[in-house]
Amino acid sequence: MNxxxxxxxxxxxxxxxxxVKEIAEATDGTSNSLKFELHRLSEKxxxxxxxxxxxxxxxxxxxxxxxxxxxxxxxxxxxxxxxxYYVGLFSAAKFHGASHQQVQKDxxxxxxxxxxxxxxxxxxxxxxxxxxxxxxNIQLKKSDAGFYKVSSPALTxxxxxxxxxxxxxxxxxxxxxEELAEELTSKDVEELLKWYSNKSTLQRFGFLxxxxxxxxxxxxLIYTKLKSDKFFPVLLSPKLNEKAGAVNNKWKVNVNVKxxxxx
Numbered sequence: 254m255n256x257x258x259x260x261x262x263x264x265x266x267x268x269x270x271x272x273v274k275e276i277a278e279a280t281d282g283t284s285n286s287l288k289f290e291l292h293r294l295s296e297k298x299x300x301x302x303x304x305x306x307x308x309x310x311x312x313x314x315x316x317x318x319x320x321x322x323x324x325x326x327x328x329x330x331x332x333x334x335x336x337x338y339y340v341g342l343f344s345a346a347k348f349h350g351a352s353h354q355q356v357q358k359d360x361x362x363x364x365x366x367x368x369x370x371x372x373x374x375x376x377x378x379x380x381x382x383x384x385x386x387x388x389x390n391i392q393l394k395k396s397d398a399g400f401y402k403v404s405s406p407a408l409t410x411x412x413x414x415x416x417x418x419x420x421x422x423x424x425x426x427x428x429x430x431e432e433l434a435e436e437l438t439s440k441d442v443e444e445l446l447k448w449y450s451n452k453s454t455l456q457r458f459g460f461l462x463x464x465x466x467x468x469x470x471x472x473x474l475i476y477t478k479l480k481s482d483k484f485f486p487v488l489l490s491p492k493l494n495e496k497a498g499a500v501n502n503k504w505k506v507n508v509n510v511k512x513x514x515x516x
Contacts, residue, residue, distance in 0.1 A: 254280050256290040260310055265498070267397045270326040273306045273332050309376075312360050319375040322360040324348075324396035331363070338363045340404040342416065343383065343429065345409040348394060351432030362404070362412065381416055387448040390441065406436040407445040414461070414492060415454045423490045426462075428514045434467045442471050446478045453487040455478045455479060460489065460504040464512060476503065 270280040331338040342360035368380035390408035435474040486497035490510040497507040
């Protein structure tokens, strides 16, 4: 079996990616001939070397886009990298039906240490890393290529709030949060509150739900959690060299930016 035949076999079982090690074990070519064959297929746009030793198979359906949907290969990519992950932020929001923010990037969250972002051809992947990790609030969704991991609506919202300065600021994420908030359930929020420890993000979360006038029961869940320990004033939008001043709401959130939703 040569490389092209093996790739055809992978596609027949809805597998859209492979590692060099995997294809070398399955084919009968020498390392030089395999390298040449992979180079030739890359030149023709049939495969893309996403990361050293890891390739995507670009099927005719995706040939004009020159990229694959992230759900077709993220699980296998992270198995290859031997790291844990979930699809997060705007990418997760899209899978939960909050697709107002049309972004051309894919967003993946993994545990530290940091990964370099990938920008290749039409593929643009941003990696965010966190120390605050739990298997809770991570959902399994099904694609043609199998299962992949996505943050739940509650975890997606707190991640958007936590990483807001890297995503263009609070107003860039506000409409997405407004859409996602409609998907929140008590179970999802209760599960998050069992392990999520960033108080300032939870304060902003509760404040935004109140601003949006969404589900007072969920607001009360978050507030009860915050009240169980001391919490202090925070800025709605973190700014360098700026500290929270006087606050006039129970969440102790200093509204230092005018909220504008473009929904």
